[in-house]
Amino acid sequence: MEYSIVLPTSQKKMTLRELLEKEWLVPRKVRHFLRVRKNVWRNHQPINFHEFVYANDIITLQIEEEDYNYQNVTAGSKENITVLFEDEHLVVVNKPVGIKTHPNQPEETGTLLNDLTAYLAEQDERPYVVHRLDKETSGAILFAKNPFVLPILGRLLEEKKIYRRYQAVVWGKLTQDCTIDKKIGRNRHDHRKQIIDERHGKTAITHVKVHQAHQKTSEIYCTLATGRTHQIRVHLASLGHPVVGDPLYQNKKGARLALHAYEMNLLHPFTQEQIQITAQPGLW
Template sequence: MEYSIVLPHSQKKMTLRELLENEWLIPRKVRHFLRIRKNVWRNHQPIKFHELVYANDIITLRIEKEDYSYQKVKAGFKEKLNILYEDEHLIIVNKAAGIKTHPNQPEETGTLLNDLTAYLAEKNTQPYVVHRLDKETSGAILFAKNPLVLPILGRLLEKKKIYRYYQAIVWGKLTQNCTIDKKIGRDRHDQRKRIINEHRGKTAITYVKVHQANEQNSKVYCRLATGRTHQIRVHLASIGHPIVGDPLYQNKKEKRLALHAYEMQLLHPFTQEQITVVANPGLW
């Protein structure tokens, strides 16, 4: 598999090693294979890691298939997809509420990954899961289209360089913006759930901005500084404002969980293009 990337006009002069490690965040293992196999070219000529690269250079990388594992899934129905953004490296899809991000078993169908597999098969490629949304949550979700960009997107998430904004409707009147900084851990009594656990939990930070509020419920925007399972749901419930329709963290029955991944922002890892997508329609 070969990938050719044109360095942007804004690219600073640096060595190939600096480009791969610091700019593109390519993992050490992949950089090692690229170097020892001499699988990198600049403007169609071999290049060594200590040599310089410049704006508008064409950098070509060859990735061997055996270096990556991929669990095949059955093809679904491409007609169900709502694509928000796509290029040769990544794709962002607007997930509907009530479907899973990916199957847990090879024979499982009916997930977003099944439908995306059917769509990308026509382009002779396949999707790779970067992150997930809960089955009940709708909105923007990012997938890689090749194994080269997959670990790079994963590291961008870890470095908090992919910004995700959510809409939520919660029970009760939330009167002011707040930051919820409470550690989250597993619920030992229910494997499906997470709980606030300041002693054994992992750091979790959610920024909450009030959009509208009345005595019955409040419409809020949430931004994640961390990405723990059920983070927004657990955090909002912990301050006495569980999300409307949440089947795990409140008791009132509603049609669906009122949580929507409304907006996503990131700099493209190769072109440095600013990508902003909005997943309409939202909750309001």
């Protein structure tokens, strides 16, 4: 696998070792192989790890596939994939409602990852999971297209530098914007569910903005300051405004879980391009 990356104009002067370790989060084992194999070039010339790199330099790396572990995934149907953004390093697709993000068992099929595997196979590429959406949730979801960029995207996610905004329709008339700050933990009596657990749970913060309130339902936007399992669903249910169609956290019937990952914004880790994605058609 060969990658050529043009360092952005904002790139600070640093050694190649610092770039690989601190900026690109290349694992120690892979850095070792790059060094001993002399598989790194700057502007098409060999470069040592102690040498400096600068803005607009072209850094080329040759990485052996066996340097990274990859769990083989059965190819599904590429026709199920709707691409919202794609380049050589990452891909954002519009996840349909009702399918899982990835298999839990090697032989499992019918997930988004299976279908994306089939789509990328035509380019001789593979998908790597960065984050997930619940089976009942639709919308924009990000995958890495190579193991090189995967830890960088993971760090951006942890540092809340990948902005995601959700649409939701909830039961009841919710008229005011609010921030829900309630800890979430696992429901010991039902492994499928999470609960509000201020004593033993993990910090969870959801920002809610009302789009339009009706007599029986309300259309809202939610942004996450944390990323707990079922966070939006648990938080809204705790207010007495569960998401319409939620099969776990309310008893009323709905056609589907009315939760959609509508917007995603991120700064591309290599090009520094601001990527803004909207997953149409959304809920309204």
